[in-house]
Amino acid sequence: MVAALVILLEVYQPALRGPFVFDDQYLPFTDPEAAARPLRDWVIGVRPLLMASFWVNYRLAEMEPYTYHLFNLLFHWLSGLLVFLVVGRLLERTRAGATQRHLLAAFAAGVFLLHPVQTESVAYVASRSEALSVLCFFGALVLFLFRRREAVSWPVAAGVLLLFGAAVSTKEHTAVLPALLLLTDFYFNPGFSFQGIRRNWRLYAPIAVAGALALWSVWKLLRTADTAGFTVREFTWCDYFFTQCRVVWTYLRLFLLPYGQTIDYDLPVSRGLLEHGAAFGLAGLLALVAAAFLLRRRYPLGSYGLFAFLLLVAPTSSIVPIADPIAEHRMYLPLLGLLLVAVDFLRRWRVPPVYLTVALAGLLVVAGALAYQRNKVWGSDIELWQDAVAKSPRKSRAHFQLGFAYFKVGRCDAAARHYEASARLSKPDYRLFYNWALAYTCLGRAEEARQQFLATIKDCRSALDQDPGNLAARQILRMAEDRLGISR
Secondary structure, three states: OHHHHHHHHHHOHHHHOOOOOHHHHHOHHHOOOHHHOOHHHHHOOOOHHHHHHHHHHHHHHOOOHHHHHHHHHHHHHHHHHHHHHHHHHHHHHOOOOHHHHHHHHHHHHHHHHHOHHHHHHHHOHHHHHHHHHHHHHHHHHHHHHOOOOOOOOHHHHHHHHHHHHHHHOOOHHHHHHHHHHHHHHHHHOOOOOOHHHHHOHHHHHHHHHHHHHHHHHHHHHHHHOOOEOOOOOOOOHHHHHHHHHHHHHHHHHHHHOOOOOOOOOOOOOOOOOOOOOHHHHHHHHHHHHHHHHHOOOOOHHHHHHHHHHHHHHOOOOOOOOEOOOOOHHHHOOOHHHHHHHHHHHHOOOOOOHHHHHHHHHHHHHHHHHHHHHHHHHHOOHHHHHHHHHHHOOOOHHHHHHHHHHHHHOOOHHHHHHHHHHHHHHOOOOHHHHHHHHHHHHHHOOHHHHHHHHHHHHHHHHHHHHHOOOOHHHHHHHHHHHHHHOOOO
């Protein structure tokens, strides 16, 4: 695994030295008062373990991005080690030989570490919520699988619960762990039976309580969040479900053929089962589920892997709306299920071991090369958003973010052009008005800048009328008024 770390450092080197991008700039370490805030202030609120990790980063390197990226990479590397253990253990349960078990487990871990679709979860500092929560999630799964007796002991149950709590306190989607443990017991303890579930009451009784608390916490968050939950204005839960029937197939395609990757997908919403092929997507998923169930005894690992994938992707691909219907970091945890499907296929491939080893090594080399190229894009915020605009030219946000990236390096004319493009594609808000005004100020276009500052003030006041607690609107309003010399 030391060799794996060295390879990872090389593959992710372009992004390791890259800047903070996108939502990184809204994390707590960017607060001007961050140095004066004690750890207690950082961890009060949502995702305390995640915020504690950012506090450690800030104490080590303040605003130097390299250390933040390096922490992400180390979490990713440790998760790869746990994937090796999980896949090896499940192969052992299907009576695979030691040589085959070690080879395929190493391949699965290698794909997890080097697949280009993982780049967003590792290279994007804000996606540490994925890397760290999944590390805790996999830790709980490993502890569960490597227990000494089939019946879970109290110490093992306590360890699983502790890691489960750490995972949920880092990101809420890991609340599905109890369901995965139940699925694992049904398939492998002793096999397609509820006997193992009954035997492990020491775990499932307290985890039911912990799981209920986790779901309550998630529900509470979804009721107040403006980018996730049933208050999302862009679409209803039905629209979101129909859209996800297509999104899941995009995730499957990205696993097999990772082309067209972008930070900002332009995916049309299916506002009915007959729009954009949602019906075909749903029918295909139902057919996969039926096949996995019917073939569960013949292909136990592949069947389990498919159900695990659908279960692990469900928090973001079911009926709970999220403002962005698709994002690559949502594949980080569910990738384990697809790896198990691939491993079950490969273990039945009747070729000499040396040929299989060479073929698998070749696939890892290709994956590493593609991941390196993707990391080069993530190594520059201008390249990242140029790539997004090229692939999603009708996304207002992509143009806005590219304009912001240009402005930071003094390319104010290019910034203004992309702010204008963003305003054409969707209704502008106070953030766009304010940054657009700054670009005009940089260009010496004083009257146009003044008009944009006035639009900023008007939109900020409107936003504050709707939500007096909107700190971003309040801060931008103050800055815009200062620019125009308006006294408060």
